[in-house]
Amino acid sequence: MAHYNFLLLEDDFLDAELIVKKLRIADMSFTYKHVDNRHSFETEISTGAYSAILADNSLPQFNAMEALEICRAKNIEIPFILITGSVSEEYAAEVMKAGAWDYILKDRLQRLPASIENAISKYEANEDRKHFLQNKLASEALLKEAEQIAHYGSWEVDLETGQHRWSDELYRIMGYAAGEMMPNYENFICRIHPGDTHFVQSVIENAIKFKVQEVCSFRLVVANGFVKYVSAGMVVKRSADGKAVKLNGFMHDITELKVAERLEEQVTADLIRRNQDLERFSYIVSHNLRAPVANIVGITHLLTSVRLGEAEHTEYLDDLSVTVAKLDGIIRDISDILHTRSNVNENKEFVVFADLVADITQSMNLLIADSGAIINANFAEVEGMPSLKSHIHSVFFNLISNSIKFRRRAVSPVINIRARRLPSAIVLSFADNGIGIDLQKHGRLLFGLYNRFQADHAEGKGMGLFMVKTQVEALGGRIEVSSVVNEGTEFHIELPLSN
């Protein structure tokens, strides 16, 4: 049985007793507090400990209307039941309007218990409903926030009434303001990337006809032509005869994920390439170190255990010195290469391309004169860039000297150098009219260390192009080559401009 706690506002002591007696007769389980003035009423009602207020309509310097006003001001909504002597209909109506739940005449007190129970159960039902609504609103707010954080929108379509419902986040994903317009199929379709519209429409049609659920990924195009990637799905609810009646779905904005994916793929590809480079590098180094060592072992064996004539003996000693020097040279090369790879951030300065060309042609002037070489440099578009002078100088030097070295017989070498500007990089191209390279045959190893694939041109260790590639890559750039045998070769170098 419910237990109540009443606040009884009554100045007449006997009347108060009567009320209490009537409630006891009705077997109500209750406790009560009797107050007879405004101050006590206000104090008590503020405790929030009462289930209902039973009030006389008029006390000295205080009345029911004022009491109701106090309750309203304090947002107290518990049932307020007026218990009064005879009163006019108008007054009764006024008091009810002011918030009283019921009024009971003092000579009809037997009605009181039922009235109280009625009022309280209505009040509790109302409170329940309010809590329910509050919770529902709170959890909806939570859901909205969660959707927003996850860039996840939800939607619903009633296929029978044609009514669409979109969550706030769904509007946003599609580039609208929440509630901007009526959600419908057209407003959805018009946001799909034209390349994917047909695909999405047929997936939806197909799902409605045959499926229980479906997911797919596609692109949206929102304001400013901005492209988004989304993953969307839906569940198809069907009536007993299999007809689709409702669709419940989601749309997840995965643009950030996609972008991150792309970046990761690129980084992975880069890493794999670098790793392959390193593997090749270490193979070559170990091989090129071993070759002279094998010769040293061979010669020392001959010197120590085979009978040799004096001339022969001296000859082998000479060979030995040469080979040891060669070995030393390789070790120094490795040191240079490793140093080149690592020292990129030191000493960047503005490198003027024309100055480099002038400097290089000066140092090669004999070679140029002998070969009749012509070097055309076009730096009208870009005169230079901030970078490591030593690296850029080496690139220019190696490519120019290669073009002169690998010229066609009886044809003077012509080398065209050009610099172009891209939004965030500079492109240098070196084109010659030399013997060209069979890229099908040698392309793979072109930039390899110690790779000499033209045995006639025995000078040089085959490090030039390897160093060029190492230096370009150390600057964050790329190098590409195209060539036609007996016509010429062109190198393209792209160097990023850092902000």
Place this chain on the structure above:
Amino acid sequence: MGDIFDFIIIDDDKLNNKICHKIIENTCGKVEIASFLRAEDGLEYIAGKYSVCDPGCKAVILLDINMPEMDAWDFLDEFANATRQVKENVRICILSSSVDQGDMARARKNPLVEHYLIKPLSADAVRMVIDLLNIRYSPGAR
């Protein structure tokens, strides 16, 4: 009794060829040794000399792996197209400074390669090749 074999050294390293020459002479005595810095030149020579069916007209090649223009693998591919006679007369060993497992495995897989020798060529290695191919060498050599 085995046949007398000529030696053919194919290697772009002049010094190596000189050393091999000396070692082979010391081990086998008087024997014909030809050396080539370019694998193509070696191929030409072999096609010319060993396609004839002459008794005692046999050779063993000591083939280096890493050479510009045509390396050992290219050479072996070309050699596979040679006449049956040439392939009967000429046997191939790889002689390389490489101790790389990949290279050794690749050589093992190739049916034309009889053996993989590691530089520098030693007298023992020469003797082993001789025994392997049942080569007869002139007496009195050491």
